[in-house]
Amino acid sequence: xxxxxxxxxxxxxxxxxxxxxxxxxxxxxxxxxxxxxxxxxxxxxxxxxxxxxxxxxxxxxxxxxxxxxxxxxxxxxxxxxxxxxxxxxxxxxxxxxxxxxxxxxxxxxxxxxxxxxxxxxxxxxxxxxxxxxxxxxxxxxxxxxxxxxxxxxxxxxxxxxxxxxxxxxxxxxxxxxxxxxxxxxxxxxxxxxxxxxxxxxxxxxxxxxxxxxxxxxxxxxxxxxxxxxxxxxxxxxxxxxxxxxxxxxxxxxxxxxxxxxxxxxxxxxxxxxxxxxxxxxxxxxxxxxxxxxxxxxxxxxxxxxxxxxxxxxxxxxxxxxxxxxxxxxxxxxxxxxxxxxxxxxxxxxxxxxxxxxxxxxxxxxxxxxx
Numbered sequence: 230x231x232x233x234x235x236x237x238x239x240x241x242x243x244x245x246x247x248x249x250x251x252x253x254x255x256x257x258x259x260x261x262x263x264x265x266x267x268x269x270x271x272x273x274x275x276x277x278x279x280x281x282x283x284x285x286x287x288x289x290x291x292x293x294x295x296x297x298x299x300x301x302x303x304x305x306x307x308x309x310x311x312x313x314x315x316x317x318x319x320x321x322x323x324x325x326x327x328x329x330x331x332x333x334x335x336x337x338x339x340x341x342x343x344x345x346x347x348x349x350x351x352x353x354x355x356x357x358x359x360x361x362x363x364x365x366x367x368x369x370x371x372x373x374x375x376x377x378x379x380x381x382x383x384x385x386x387x388x389x390x391x392x393x394x395x396x397x398x399x400x401x402x403x404x405x406x407x408x409x410x411x412x413x414x415x416x417x418x419x420x421x422x423x424x425x426x427x428x429x430x431x432x433x434x435x436x437x438x439x440x441x442x443x444x445x446x447x448x449x450x451x452x453x454x455x456x457x458x459x460x461x462x463x464x465x466x467x468x469x470x471x472x473x474x475x476x477x478x479x480x481x482x483x484x485x486x487x488x489x490x491x492x493x494x495x496x497x498x499x500x501x502x503x504x505x506x507x508x509x510x511x512x513x514x515x516x517x518x519x520x521x522x523x524x525x526x527x528x529x530x531x532x533x534x535x536x537x538x539x540x541x542x543x544x545x546x547x548x549x550x551x552x553x554x555x556x557x558x559x560x561x562x563x564x565x566x567x568x569x570x571x572x573x574x575x576x577x578x579x580x581x582x583x584x585x586x587x588x589x590x591x592x593x594x595x596x597x598x599x
Contacts, residue, residue, distance in 0.1 A: 230387065231465055232269035236380035237301030240373070241267055245286055247369050254339030256282045256366055257328070257355050259321070260346040262466070262538035263370050264290075270300045271429075271466045276310045277320040279328050279351060283335075291327045293320065306331060325354035332356065341366035375535060375543050376557030377582065381467060385537065385559060386591070388469035389580060391420040391428070391462040393594045396473050400595070403475050405452040409436055409445035420462045428462050433470070435459035438477065439573045441565075452478040454572050455485065455598070459563075461540055470536045470561050471592045472578035481598040484525055485575070488566040489598055491523055492577050495532075495564040499581065503588050509544045509552045516546075516564060526566035526574055533561040536580065558583040559591070 244267065248256060257279065258264060261272040264280045268290045272278045279291040280302075290302035293310030308323040310316065317323060328351060337356035344365030357363050377385070395416045402415065413436045420432055435442030435457050438450040442457055450456055459472040476485070495516050502512060513532045520528040535542035536559055544552035544560055554560075559582045567574030575598070580591040 230383060231271065231299070231380075232265065232301075232384070233380040234269065234299060234301045236378045237267060237269045239378060241282060241286065241288060241301065243373055243376075244282060244370070245284070247373060248282075248284060248341070248366075251341070251364065251366070251369070252339060253341040253364055253366065254284050255332075255335065255355075256280075256341045257347065257351060258343040258366075258370070259324075259348070259351055260343045260367075262374075263343050263346075265466050266370070266374055266538060268300050268302050270297050270302075274429075275316055277324045279324050281328065281331060281355075289328075289331045291324050291331070293324075304331065321348055322350040325350035329354040337362060340364065343367045343370060371543065374537060375555060377537060377559050378557075381537065382559070382582070384465050384467035385469060385580075387424065388462050388464040388467055389471070389591055391423045391464065392460045392469050392471050392592070394423040395419050395432075395460055395462075396458065396594065399456075399458055399473070399475060403450065403456055403477060405450060405477055407450050407477075409438060409448050409450070412436065413445040416458075416460070420460075424462070424464055428464060429466055430463035430468070432462050433458070433460035435472070435576075441567050441574060442576070450477045453480075453482075455481075455575050457574070457576050459576065459578065466538055468536050468538070468540050469580065470540060470578065471580050472563055472576045473596065474575035474577060474598060476598045479599045482572075485571055485598060488523060488526055488571055488575060489577075491520060492564045492566065492575070493596070494519060496562065496577075496579060499562050499579075500588055500590070503554055503581070503583065504586055505554055505556045505583060507554045509546045509554060510548055510550065513546045513548055520564060520566060523566055525570040526568035528564065528566060530565065531563075533563050533578070535560045554583050556583050556585050 276293040341364035436445040439454040461470040532546035563578035565576030581588040
């Protein structure tokens with residue numbers, strides 16, 4: 230399972246249309262997520278790769294060691310990322326040498342790069358005398374990546390399947406006395422078994438009991454506490470990100486259930502109100518007002534964000550942005566209420582995809598505290 234050649238070619242076409250709008254003659258990218266988005270090649274995190282796409286639609290892919298199968302590329306060039314099994318520290322320079330060969334005779338006028346990532350070796354190989362010669366195409370790529378195609382959704386669904394299996398296991402083993410690190414290790418094993426292979430990246434942020442969140446500690450859960458698990462396994466480059474909260478002794482208090490009921494109203498609001506053209510900031514403000522009515526806890530963080538090849542993408546359900554929902558967005562919704570009276574609180578998080586007239590829930594599994 231991976232990105233399809235057909236899907237990558239569609240994405241290349243959308244990028245080409247944006248290049249034409251910005252009078253860009255050639256795009257050069259080195260950020261691994263952008264390389265994968267355009268070519269389907271998933272770069273090993275310790276190795277460098279480059280994609281260049283010209284205005285005629287020719288895509289050249291530069292990869293470590295050997296040519297991949299089924300890459301959406303018109304030309305593939307390789308460089309030696311290892312010598313006698315040792316990783317070379319100068320991989321960017323070695324990859325850039327191949328780029329220089331690929332671009333021999335090409336003009337650097339109208340050259341664009343992913344400006345936050347591409348380094349001096351690549352810029353020099355592309356014939357750019359100074360950084361000022363380059364067009365920063367990075368914001369355009371982030372925006373184009375919002376719209377998830379069917380092959381991207383398949384990878385994200387596999388990551389979501391991992392979280393569902395992890396939560397099922399957590400409900401079986403979470404009880405008074407369970408150790409946070411032991412639970413973390415068990416959940417990691419469940420995710421890898423579900424994926425059928427090692428995962429690309431971290432399993433998520435939050436594995437602490439009686440806490441708003443954080444990495445697992447040398448700590449054991451106690452009766453009466455709530456255990457927040459915010460899990461985000463990454464499968465072949467694509468992330469899931471959803472959260473469940475479990476009552477350690479399966480006996481949530483009346484106050485905890487009141488908070489849980491209020492959070493369910495947030496999901497109802499999302500499913501009622503979100504559609505293409507709606508402002509994400511407006512949704513955040515509506516939820517902030519709703520959760521602000523609860524006198525025994527606070528809601529001190531964002532409501533959610535897009536997710537895909539990076540854990541936090543647009544649209545941002547956050548007062549610091551004013552993004553507008555678009556068809557094809559995949560985003561999280563993670564309302565939470567925290568306070569000593571809630572021991573220590575809860576966060577519940579679902580994943581949605583924006584459709585032409587609303588949203589589709591991607592995480593239809595158990596939200597119960599007990």
